[in-house]
Amino acid sequence: MSILLNRGSRVLVQGMTGSEGTFHTQQMIDFGTKVVAGVSPGKGGTEHLGLPVYDTVAEAVSATGADVAAVFVPPPFAADAIMEGSAAGVRLVVCITEMIPVNDMVRAKAMIQRRGTLLVGPNCPGLMSPGERAKVGIIPNQNGKEGSVGIVSRSGTLTYEIMQALGRSGFGQSTAVGIGGDPILGLSFSDVLELFAADGATELVVMAGEIGGADEERAAELIGRGYPKPVVGFISGRTAPPGKRMGHAGAIISGNTGSAKSKVEALERARVEVADTIEQIVEVVARQLRPPSGS
Numbered sequence: 001m002s003i004l005l006n007r008g009s010r011v012l013v014q015g016m017t018g019s020e021g022t023f024h025t026q027q028m029i030d031f032g033t034k035v036v037a038g039v040s041p042g043k044g045g046t047e048h049l050g051l052p053v054y055d056t057v058a059e060a061v062s063a064t065g066a067d068v069a070a071v072f073v074p075p076p077f078a079a080d081a082i083m084e085g086s087a088a089g090v091r092l093v094v095c096i097t098e099m100i101p102v103n104d105m106v107r108a109k110a111m112i113q114r115r116g117t118l119l120v121g122p123n124c125p126g127l128m129s130p131g132e133r134a135k136v137g138i139i140p141n142q143n144g145k146e147g148s149v150g151i152v153s154r155s156g157t158l159t160y161e162i163m164q165a166l167g168r169s170g171f172g173q174s175t176a177v178g179i180g181g182d183p184i185l186g187l188s189f190s191d192v193l194e195l196f197a198a199d200g201a202t203e204l205v206v207m208a209g210e211i212g213g214a215d216e217e218r219a220a221e222l223i224g225r226g227y228p229k230p231v232v233g234f235i236s237g238r239t240a241p242p243g244k245r246m247g248h249a250g251a252i253i254s255g256n257t258g259s260a261k262s263k264v265e266a267l268e269r270a271r272v273e274v275a276d277t278i279e280q281i282v283e284v285v286a287r288q289l290r291p292p293s294g295s
Helices: 019-031 057-064 075-087 102-115 156-168 189-197 215-224 260-269 278-288
Strands: 011-014 035-039 051-054 068-071 092-095 118-120 126-129 134-137 146-153 173-178 204-210 231-236 273-275
Touching (some): 011 057, 011 075, 019 035, 019 134, 035 057, 051 057, 068 075, 075 092, 156 173, 156 204, 156 231, 173 189, 189 204, 189 215, 204 215, 260 273, 273 278
Parallel strands (some): 011 035, 068 092, 146 173, 146 204, 204 231, 231 273
Antiparallel strands (some): 126 134
């Protein structure tokens, strides 16, 4: 099992014919993802990477039965691409694009929420379910190792590093999800935690947050109400000064709100063990899960 993706997911790529779309679509195909089409306005009727290209998402969905859309579209057009996927009836949109105007994302999020479309991102690395050979986004293929640890992170780099460190120690992933670091996002930490709670393949969840916003605190409240699986926490940006944006657009502290201290304290109140380093994440996971086979 997995969350959000499985081996039967049928993926279309918006912006597939661009350089980034081309490279990462090929990586998804190489991983085993069932990519069925590309969408590039004006290029309908052609082929790219051996796949049909359509002018609109609606045409691609009608012709191929695609149910997941990956967005590799420039920032001025990305919010419209998200809404186009939702309007065409895909169940999940994964938006990799960063620097989308906030007002555009407010409009897009309101629309997809009305339609019940799930959104991962924007400004995210996407997600990967190694056991299902399914990936949408830019997580490096070699980082995926099948296992029972669910990962949810705001940072793409942290997602990669945690996957790699756990994999080297024999702990693979059920699904790894990078939710993104922008102020306006689709799925939150709490949303993904609830999906992991219902996933029989996930035994433990690693939640890697960062400064800014209150999403980690809200997730801590959910965990504190009786989350059914162990959660290991990690908060980056502990030395960031108040009022200074660090990395992601959403990584800014206002007073005590959004500080690393407030997030760590919230998680500890929920009885989540919070690691200080990636190495400590591995140590905590090793204590909480049975030893990997062959160890």
